[in-house]
Amino acid sequence: MTEEAPAIFIALEQSSLGETIRQSVWLYPIANVGHIVSLVLFAGAIAVMDVRLLGGLAATSPARVIVRARRYAIAAFLLMVVTGFLLFTAEASHLALNPVFQFKLALIAVGLLNIAIFEFGARRAVIDLAPGAAMPPRAKVAGLLSIGLWLVVAACGRSIAYF
Amino acid sequence: MFRAITIAAGLAFAAGAAFAHHGWGSYDAAKPITVAGPIQTSKFENPHATITVRGDDKVWTVTLAPTSRMSSRGATAQVIAVGKTVSAYGYPSTATPGEMRAERITIDGKTYEMR
Numbered sequence: 001m002t003e004e005a006p007a008i009f010i011a012l013e014q015s016s017l018g019e020t021i022r023q024s025v026w027l028y029p030i031a032n033v034g035h036i037v038s039l040v041l042f043a044g045a046i047a048v049m050d051v052r053l054l055g056g057l058a059a060t061s062p063a064r065v066i067v068r069a070r071r072y073a074i075a076a077f078l079l080m081v082v083t084g085f086l087l088f089t090a091e092a093s094h095l096a097l098n099p100v101f102q103f104k105l106a107l108i109a110v111g112l113l114n115i116a117i118f119e120f121g122a123r124r125a126v127i128d129l130a131p132g133a134a135m136p137p138r139a140k141v142a143g144l145l146s147i148g149l150w151l152v153v154a155a156c157g158r159s160i161a162y163f
Numbered sequence: 164m165f166r167a168i169t170i171a172a173g174l175a176f177a178a179g180a181a182f183a184h185h186g187w188g189s190y191d192a193a194k195p196i197t198v199a200g201p202i203q204t205s206k207f208e209n210p211h212a213t214i215t216v217r218g219d220d221k222v223w224t225v226t227l228a229p230t231s232r233m234s235s236r237g238a239t240a241q242v243i244a245v246g247k248t249v250s251a252y253g254y255p256s257t258a259t260p261g262e263m264r265a266e267r268i269t270i271d272g273k274t275y276e277m278r
Contacts, residue, residue, distance in 0.1 A: 021209065025231060028209035090209060162188035163258075 005093035013092040021090040031086035038083060039154060042076035045069045046150055053126065053143030055135045062135075063127045100163045104156035111149040118142040190254035190264045198223045198263060199250040207233070207240035214243055216251060224262040225251045228277040238268070238275040247271070 001013055012018060021027050048069040052062055088095055095101045122138045129135070135143075198218040205214045212227040227233060227243070243249070253265035265277045 022206075023208055025234075029229075029231065032210075 002093045002097065005096045009092040009096040012089055015089070018089045018092065021086055027086065028090060031083045035080060035083040035087060035157075038076045038079035039157070042073055042080060043150060043154065045071075045073035045076060046146060049073065050143040050147040053135060053139045053146075055140065059131050061131050062129050066127070095160065098160055098163055100156050100160045104153055104160070107149055107153045107156065111146065111153060114142060114145050114149060118146075189256060189258045191257050192254050195252060195254055195266070196263060197250060197252045198225065200248065202243060202245050202247050202249055205240070205243050205245050207243065212238075212243065214249065214251075216249055221261060223251075224259075225249075225253065225268075226262065226264045227268065232277075233275075236275050237273075238270075242270055242275075243268075253277075 001010065003010070021031070046069075048057075049066050051057055052060065052065045052069075057065060118139075122136060122142055125136045126139045198216050200217040200219070203215045203217055203222060206212060207230055209230055212230055212233050214225050214227065216223050216225055227238070228236075233239065233243075247270055250269040251263065251265040252267050252269075253263045256262040256264065267274055267276050267278075269275075
């Protein structure tokens, strides 16, 4: 525990939940493995959508590919939030001050913003396209940003322990 | 576009490989130290067990292994209990003064590997 962290993170770390996660033989490893497994699911679903937005899998209907892959992406993201919260709670005061963790959270916000901009902007231009039709440039931009951002988020997550 | 994705994925893996050996990056392996003395506090918890040890110069925070590994090697909570005398060989943190990561610890004549 570090005293320098904002009080809310110290309180979270010292909560009974934090205590339980640290003391339990299984909870931390399960959250740890669960976080990675849900990341794999998330990255797979995101990659399928991004490849489609970038013009790959051209023979498929964009609507079908994106709508189906998105379900997995949302489920996997929620699982990552839950497992990530457990991992964070165990060491909240240190992680809140960790520069790589802060950068990772900021990038997640940018990634979600990219999704929101796509949903309210480019989505309509994409969803009704026939298989084989060219993707509008803004869909390609969204796809490229997405794959890049989430890969860096994953790299940041792996790097937190080293800073 | 696919080339861009391939390159990005390659970079991500390269970064991952460079960071192999979890948690030892911010410790100075070129300057191993041995801290010996009584255990003052002991936390047997995840992600790593930690003890504080009154060494010759100061009180060191010694980061040990995850609890499951500690247990499987016999270094249980009872073994690293407060009041016992420990000798910890490891590497000082380059980020936090007074903290070290133990490579191995010796308690009651028995040595436990932490890696």
